[in-house]
Amino acid sequence: MVVTGLGVVSSIGTGAVEYAAGLRAGRSGARPIGAFDTTGFAHAVGCEVVGFEPRRWLAAPATLPRAAQFAASAATMAVRDAGLDGLADARTMISVGTTDGSGDRGERIAGAVVRGADVTAAQVAQVPASWLSVGVARELGLSTVDVSTVATACAAGNYAIGDGYDAVATGDVDVALCGGADAMCRMTFTGFYRLGAVDPVHCRPFDTDRKGILTGEGAAVLVLEPLDAALARGARIYAEVLGHGLNCDAGHPVAPDRESVARCMRLAIEDAGLVPGQVDLISAHGTGTRANDVTECGAIRDVFGDTPPRTVAVKSMLGHTMGAASALSAAACVLALAHGFVPPTINHVRTDPECAVDCVPNTSVEADLRVVQNNALAFGGNNSVVLFGRKP
Amino acid sequence: MALEIAAWSATSPFGHGHDAFAAGVATGAPAPAAQVSDEWFPGPDTAHLVPDFDIQDLLGRKGTGVMDRTTALAVHTIGLLGEQDQRVRIDARTGVVLGTTSGSTLTQFTFTAHSLTRRKPYLVDPAQMPFALMNSAAARGASWHGLTGPNTTLAAGRLSAVAVLRYADRLLRTGRASGLFAGAAEEYSGPRALLERRAGNRARLGEGCAVLFVRAVPEGNRSAAATVVALDTRLAGDGEQRAALTASLRHALTGVAPEEVWGLAVSGVDGVESEAVREVLGMPVERVVEPSRLVGDTGAASGVFGLAALLALAERAGAARGRVAVATAVERDGMVGCVVVRLPGGPVGEGSGT
Numbered sequence: 195m196v197v198t199g200l201g202v203v204s205s206i207g208t209g210a211v212e213y214a215a216g217l218r219a220g221r222s223g224a225r226p227i228g229a230f231d232t233t234g235f236a237h238a239v240g241c242e243v244v245g246f247e248p249r250r251w252l253a254a255p256a257t258l259p260r261a262a263q264f265a266a267s268a269a270t271m272a273v274r275d276a277g278l279d280g281l282a283d284a285r286t287m288i289s290v291g292t293t294d295g296s297g298d299r300g301e302r303i304a305g306a307v308v309r310g311a312d313v314t315a316a317q318v319a320q321v322p323a324s325w326l327s328v329g330v331a332r333e334l335g336l337s338t339v340d341v342s343t344v345a346t347a348c349a350a351g352n353y354a355i356g357d358g359y360d361a362v363a364t365g366d367v368d369v370a371l372c373g374g375a376d377a378m379c380r381m382t383f384t385g386f387y388r389l390g391a392v393d394p395v396h397c398r399p400f401d402t403d404r405k406g407i408l409t410g411e412g413a414a415v416l417v418l419e420p421l422d423a424a425l426a427r428g429a430r431i432y433a434e435v436l437g438h439g440l441n442c443d444a445g446h447p448v449a450p451d452r453e454s455v456a457r458c459m460r461l462a463i464e465d466a467g468l469v470p471g472q473v474d475l476i477s478a479h480g481t482g483t484r485a486n487d488v489t490e491c492g493a494i495r496d497v498f499g500d501t502p503p504r505t506v507a508v509k510s511m512l513g514h515t516m517g518a519a520s521a522l523s524a525a526a527c528v529l530a531l532a533h534g535f536v537p538p539t540i541n542h543v544r545t546d547p548e549c550a551v552d553c554v555p556n557t558s559v560e561a562d563l564r565v566v567q568n569n570a571l572a573f574g575g576n577n578s579v580v581l582f583g584r585k586p
Numbered sequence: 587m588a589l590e591i592a593a594w595s596a597t598s599p600f601g602h603g604h605d606a607f608a609a610g611v612a613t614g615a616p617a618p619a620a621q622v623s624d625e626w627f628p629g630p631d632t633a634h635l636v637p638d639f640d641i642q643d644l645l646g647r648k649g650t651g652v653m654d655r656t657t658a659l660a661v662h663t664i665g666l667l668g669e670q671d672q673r674v675r676i677d678a679r680t681g682v683v684l685g686t687t688s689g690s691t692l693t694q695f696t697f698t699a700h701s702l703t704r705r706k707p708y709l710v711d712p713a714q715m716p717f718a719l720m721n722s723a724a725a726r727g728a729s730w731h732g733l734t735g736p737n738t739t740l741a742a743g744r745l746s747a748v749a750v751l752r753y754a755d756r757l758l759r760t761g762r763a764s765g766l767f768a769g770a771a772e773e774y775s776g777p778r779a780l781l782e783r784r785a786g787n788r789a790r791l792g793e794g795c796a797v798l799f800v801r802a803v804p805e806g807n808r809s810a811a812a813t814v815v816a817l818d819t820r821l822a823g824d825g826e827q828r829a830a831l832t833a834s835l836r837h838a839l840t841g842v843a844p845e846e847v848w849g850l851a852v853s854g855v856d857g858v859e860s861e862a863v864r865e866v867l868g869m870p871v872e873r874v875v876e877p878s879r880l881v882g883d884t885g886a887a888s889g890v891f892g893l894a895a896l897l898a899l900a901e902r903a904g905a906a907r908g909r910v911a912v913a914t915a916v917e918r919d920g921m922v923g924c925v926v927v928r929l930p931g932g933p934v935g936e937g938s939g940t
Contacts, residue, residue, distance in 0.1 A: 307699075318785045
């Protein structure tokens with residue numbers, strides 16, 4: 195199974211070409227947050243998408259919450275990028291992962307009630323999280339389509355891609371449009387801020403002086419289809435999807451479990467029919483919090499031994515885009531394989547000895563990659579790992 | 587499809603567990619309702635609440651201090667199902683797949699209100715944060731009961747039964763899970779009432795959680811509550827939900843003779859679903875159950891409650907043996923869909939849509 199289309203909305207570039215350029219250049223999406231009122235916070239830097247023009251891709255964006263606008267725009271870009279003229283005759287699935295869904299819309303309603311202001315029917319209509327996938331189907335004009343909004347928090351993008359892989363592999367569908375989307379919201383920022391897990395300046399995963407995440411937003415959608423179908427229609431192939439794994443820590447509400455994360459990586463590698471030594475690059479969950487980075491790197495060493503493959507964190511550029519994070523990271527893996535480079539971990543000064551990975555600091559490098567692993571961890575212990583390979 | 591429902595349980599306005607729900611559905615009379623009012627929706631509103639549902643009494647004090655009701659309903663119901671039924675077998679690949687509308691709206695709104703009204707905007711309770719996320723019910727359900735397999739939350743609203751069964755079926759066919767607690771939960775709260783009323787929903791609201799234990803259809807004989815033979819969803823254009831549901835039903839019921847259909851559960855109260863089924867079958871269905879009239883509009887849980895109601899009635903109805911039951915769903919976002927199950931006790935038919 196192969197990836198034949200990519201759609202991206204991100205703080206470092208929109209569209210596959212711009213996004214790839216941003217990754218290669220080590221661009222930073224960090225800027226002062228403008229999505230909500232940050233009065234009273236000592237610092238408020240995030241990775242917002244600015245200048246987003248949904249009308250470039252969508253017929254009726256005004257009825258959709260921002261995260262669904264991101265998802266539908268990315269999906270439309272991905273379908274065009276794949277050269278799929280119309281999907282009306284194909285059995286199609288749309289799966290969009292998310293952490294907050296339309297949480298930004300819910301917050302505005304909560305705010306209105308607190309202020310004693312009215313709440314309108316148009317406002318509440320945007321709240322259900324189902325819009326993130328249903329909105330895509332509506333914009334693409336699809337009716338007989340399997341839609342899922344996968345709400346497995348910050349690993350949701352990988353969950354959606356994993357289900358897309360299974361849906362195509364089992365023959366349930368011909369084409370899967372899968373990825374993730376989230377819009378900046380006050381709740382996520384405030385929660386991480388309260389936990390002391392928001393960096394005041396920029397996101398620096400694996401660095402000794404890392405101080406946490408930056409919240410971000412965006413979307414990425416991948417088009418998956420069987421290799422023979424892609425070849426038959428002469429499609430451009432970015433990369434192959436080799437397999438995936440998913441499991442649950444069934445433990446602490448927010449702290450990741452090293453043993454369980456390692457088990458998830460092993461599940462994925464085994465599913466792909468590989469051994470750990472065949473993995474050339476890991477795109478880590480790499481949030482930049484103390485707990486995540488140490489636990490994840492420990493799990494990586496448990497699986498790969500003392501000299502693991504290069505392990506990079508694209509969140510250094512994009513911030514933590516929540517449900518979109520592992521989808522944007524997957525898009526980065528796919529572009530790295532297609533173009534032969536490793537995206538850097540930016541803002542890096544000194545690697546934390548407790549992490550001890552080659553995170554490709556600050557500058558991307560050319561590399562002949564065959565297999566790339568995409569890690570995703572979430573609150574609640576929802577882990578998912580997807581493996582991509584160079585196009586066959 | 588290759589999915590069997592081995593067992594089910596529910597926490598509902600009729601009470602706790604399989605038997606309380608089955609008895610309530612059998613009487614056909616609505617569960618008790620109470621007047622409710624809170625700061626988010628002064629109302630007053632009348633709702634069907636789960637009786638005797640004190641979270642700390644039921645689940646203990648550890649980890650429950652700020653637990654939302656949706657999560658507690660799921661944790662409790664998964665526990666009831668695991669204890670009640672020996673057909674529920676758990677190993678390292680046993681997982682959880684739950685449907686939701688948008689998680690616990692009350693937790694999200696409360697968290698936001700704290701940020702907007704307290705002395706500093708960051709003086710929120712960080713312990714609330716995981717419960718504000720939509721995956722809380724499935725994730726806590728797993729940790730409470732040691733379920734380390736796939737753990738997924740699908741935000742499908744009233745289409746949740748169809749969505750979780752379709753997703754669960756794939757996990758079982760690919761061998762990623764050995765068995766799954768598949769269901770949905772919805773809590774009653776002032777914020778939910780506010781959103782539903784402003785959206786024009788005038789139905790009496792309810793709450794609860796229904797969970798099915800599903801596994802791959804085995805070789806050979808084994809007792810199950812039902813086998814899922816087909817499911818289907820469509821996205822309808824504006825004002826075309828009935829037509830879309832009719833098309834969905836025609837597809838899912840391919841190969842099923844009209845007289846084979848014994849039972850129907852509908853998600854709404856407006857008759858659209860019954861009319862669509864009647865149009866497709868050309869005859870009325872013998873037994874129609876409307877969970878929303880019994881336990882209130884339970885949002886994401888409504889479809890799983892519908893399936894549970896059908897299974898509960900079939901357990902007591904000889905006429906249901908070996909026949910087919912259908913649960914339909916309609917959501918405001920335009921999605922429609924249905925689940926078709928074959929009830930136990932007779933020869934398993936070959937006919938199915940997908």
